[in-house]
Amino acid sequence: MYKKKVESHVIKTSEKSLGKRILMHRELYIMLIPLAVYLAIFWVWPLYGVQIAFRDYNAALGFWESPFVGFKHFTRFFNSFYFERTLRNTIGINLYSLLISFPLTIILALMFNEIRSQGFKNFAQIASYAPRFLSIVVVCGMLLTFFSASTGMINHILAAIGLERVDFFAFPKYFWHIYVWSGIWQGIGFGTIMYTAAMSSISKDLYEAATLDGANRLQKMWYITLPGIQYVIIVLLIMDLGHMMSLGFEKVLLLQNNLNLEASEVISTYVYKAGLIEGKYSYTTAIGVFNMAVNLLILSVSNYTSKKVRGIGLW
């Protein structure tokens, strides 16, 4: 009886005019007011403020009244010494990290999936998440103490096997490796969750049929498990590519020092220092705009390519 009522209610709803429908849902709109206020203040207003990238921002004049200067700040950044350095480090570290961590995460997920004892599987998965729950400050603190020249574990080991002690954070050449591999150490376990979830939803019949056809474990992995998670792989890859130009400044800022700046200055740390510490607001907003534009471009291109090639995309 209820069902009938519901159906008639729904039909009536869609027949009413837009104004009436909005009035009917007024309570729901009232519930959306907190979000609207929040977005207006902390999303739209800063977006409106982005125009200072094209102006010489003056706090007394505000966003709109500051003098218009066109692309001055953009050309200044493109011609500056920092453009090449920050761009190279940002993209280099991201690409290095993606090329190593992306396949490793999938391999680890496959390894977890092949564990036959359910108890050990759960234990291994949960234990591998542990570093994810450390704060970035603690992880960087661990790195700095482990790699410390005089008191660090790594150097104690080097000394014990008769090698020279090395002050790893004093040389640019070690920075990328330490940054990327510590990131993998922290994130790889947690990164497998999406894959193992996708693997557990692959139909068992496929594996049984393959067994009957005489496929071995590696073949089943290659021909059933991997194609079964192809959708997740592509979506995660596009999302990672979309962040190619943004490297959070949290971790870099903690690990960098004046000696390794050559390899460690990335766009976000440069924006933080030049913008918030030196007060070059317009200049660094311009850098931010450039950064976001490139990110969106990469995201769109990879989404478009994946749609063409595989028919899978974010939108």
Add this chain to the structure above:
Amino acid sequence: MVTEQRQSLPFWRKLKYSGFDYVNYFLVLVFLIIILYPLWYVLMASFSDIYALIDTPVLLSPVDFTLDAYKKVFETNEIWMGLKNSLLYTACGTALNVFMTLITAYPLSRDTIPGKKWMMVLITMTMYINGGMIPNYLVVDTLGMRNTIFALILPGAVSAYLLIVSISFIKSTVPESIIEAARIDGCTHFQTFCRIIVPLSVPLIGVLSLQYGLNHWNSYTSALIYLDERNMYPLQLVLREILIRTEVSSMMNDIMTMSYEIDYEQQVALREGIKYVSMVVTSVPLLIIYPFLNKFFAKGLVLGGVKE
């Protein structure tokens, strides 16, 4: 799936492990050692004499057991103050986050609301387009929120990603018929929300609280940008002074001042000891709790993925 398949086999087949399994178990074990050993090392080093560590680089149990560094850390006011601030920021921030996310997710989970499609597009856009660090800072500054708790909890009050997760959760777990029945019985949308959606979304509230709570607890960047007053520092900024900016930090000097009667070598040892101990005391609570809450973390992640 493999286990279920095996249950249909006779018992002697269940025990048969192939070479493939042995290789796989070995690799997983090696991997687990790489992941867990650094954590174990920090824990053991926190109980050890720092100079004894030089001769025993591979540490399985404490060498020259000592609790000096623990005593020093527990005497330190800064860490307790940071802990108190972090608890406050995390509790207020998470409560606001969960409230904002739930109250928004309910109307957006109704398909009948006009303009829903556009609102979803807008929310997705906030994930990829934003003003960036400097305009955000200028807005917070204009509002006079620097050096207040509001600068830490109001920007980022809703995560677009977790909002989308919540919408798909409500859609998939709260049966449409219950909501319709409540509406027909005369419940307003507010009543439906309070009496039906919230009680049925307890697992979702768990997922949200943990995700938001962990982010607040572990973040230091907004505090770094918006707080100048040291007595407002959250735990992570205090840790940064102790662990990262050891040489320039006045906080480390404050901790060390009481120790001038000891010689230089002992000071270095104590300073390193304090680092290990502060890493341990701030991380151990979370590392003990998370295995029990694990299903909430995993669920949040997977739910979001299903939607895409």
